Amino acid sequence: MTAGILFTVAARDLKLARRRRIEALLPVVFFVVAASLYPFGVGPELQMLREIASGIVWVCALLAAMLSLNTLYVSDYADGSLEQMVLSRESLVLIAAGKALAHWVLTGLPLILASPLIGLFFGMASGTIAVMTLTLLLGTPVLSLLGSVGAALTLGLRSGGVLILLLVLPLCIPVLIFGAGAVTAFDAGLSAQGHLSLLGALLLVSGLGAPWATAAALRISIAS
Amino acid sequence: MPDLPLLQVSGLACRRGADWLFRDLNFSVRPGQLVWLRGHNGSGKTTLLRAVSGLTDPDEGHLIWAASSHAAHEPRSQRLVYVGHLNAMKDDLTVCESLQFIARLHGQDGSRPRVLEALRLLGMHHRRNAAVRTLSQGQRRRAALARLVLESDAALWVLDEPFDALDIAGIDTVNGLLKAHLARGGSVLLTSHLPLDASALPATELTLGPEAAA
Numbered sequence: 001m002t003a004g005i006l007f008t009v010a011a012r013d014l015k016l017a018r019r020r021r022i023e024a025l026l027p028v029v030f031f032v033v034a035a036s037l038y039p040f041g042v043g044p045e046l047q048m049l050r051e052i053a054s055g056i057v058w059v060c061a062l063l064a065a066m067l068s069l070n071t072l073y074v075s076d077y078a079d080g081s082l083e084q085m086v087l088s089r090e091s092l093v094l095i096a097a098g099k100a101l102a103h104w105v106l107t108g109l110p111l112i113l114a115s116p117l118i119g120l121f122f123g124m125a126s127g128t129i130a131v132m133t134l135t136l137l138l139g140t141p142v143l144s145l146l147g148s149v150g151a152a153l154t155l156g157l158r159s160g161g162v163l164i165l166l167l168v169l170p171l172c173i174p175v176l177i178f179g180a181g182a183v184t185a186f187d188a189g190l191s192a193q194g195h196l197s198l199l200g201a202l203l204l205v206s207g208l209g210a211p212w213a214t215a216a217a218l219r220i221s222i223a224s
Numbered sequence: 225m226p227d228l229p230l231l232q233v234s235g236l237a238c239r240r241g242a243d244w245l246f247r248d249l250n251f252s253v254r255p256g257q258l259v260w261l262r263g264h265n266g267s268g269k270t271t272l273l274r275a276v277s278g279l280t281d282p283d284e285g286h287l288i289w290a291a292s293s294h295a296a297h298e299p300r301s302q303r304l305v306y307v308g309h310l311n312a313m314k315d316d317l318t319v320c321e322s323l324q325f326i327a328r329l330h331g332q333d334g335s336r337p338r339v340l341e342a343l344r345l346l347g348m349h350h351r352r353n354a355a356v357r358t359l360s361q362g363q364r365r366r367a368a369l370a371r372l373v374l375e376s377d378a379a380l381w382v383l384d385e386p387f388d389a390l391d392i393a394g395i396d397t398v399n400g401l402l403k404a405h406l407a408r409g410g411s412v413l414l415t416s417h418l419p420l421d422a423s424a425l426p427a428t429e430l431t432l433g434p435e436a437a438a
Contacts, residue, residue, distance in 0.1 A: 008328050012317075019316040080310025083279060087306055089331040223280045 009098030054183030108140030152217035236285035263432035
């Protein structure tokens, strides 16, 4: 039993995504398009846009991460790969962590890279953009980790896609509050450290807990 | 030692919804023995295989695995290979990549030469770099069964309709693998709606469903 399986699983999922590039680009395209629709909706006043920019970026990031969640385990479940993962000699917890890592690389990382662009678009100051990027760096892995628990729990259920949203979105709200809060605090000249520490704590807790919960949920889903 | 059963099943019962699929099922699998699970559609063959593999928990009864000195601390998955009716091959990967991943998942050496050799034995070497989605059903089955070559050291092979979609040459190849596995002391638990070649493969029949009582 080695940690190598984590990277074997993550590398396989990344390879699968490379073979389906258009689908893999969907979250980041959604993120950019959704964020750039706001000026049309709320009006082009730069001052107001600058004030709500961090909230917009965070809400769009959260929705973009949710968008690809319901497919996380579905194809492995349908083609029998998941049965083999559950029967594996390797730890299912590490396999689940590998799947979450691949999900983050495919959805979280592109969002982090695209967020400075959105920041410029909304006229944010460079310091604020840096803080926002940092909050996304800490927060998006939490979304992938919590999301994989929801994806595992709703496997094989009809209307699982809706259930994932109902299960996972409430759990993700603290990430949204502290993520957007850090940027607002920094913008107001306050320290963002408290918010960032809490985001870091959320990342640690979900990093340690979510793969176990996902593995347990996968065993239940595959048994029924 | 050869007479000790590898797996002793006692009082096993599984349910689908409110109905019992089977109850009070007792059988054993000894090293070098092939158990051929029979029964009509829906009699619980697949459920039994999944329970033996550990994918589902039986509603009643026990599975007792032989505890040889070196294997006492190993979980049962280290000792069995399960090939279900799903092939566990990814449509977007090539045949070789798909099999390499499955091998690594089960802690096997998934190096390319070793996997290619297994594919050669199953007559799939010429399609090694083809995407799985371009294969026929029979070819997918062959590729999935190439796992048996990679994991010939497993004590028990649990196979759900392994001959499904295979042509005559494919069935011969798989029979050869089964025979070699039995000869080296391995055990097999399989379902098949095709009659087994009794001369090559001495099978112990186990029938599920209403006929079992008759």
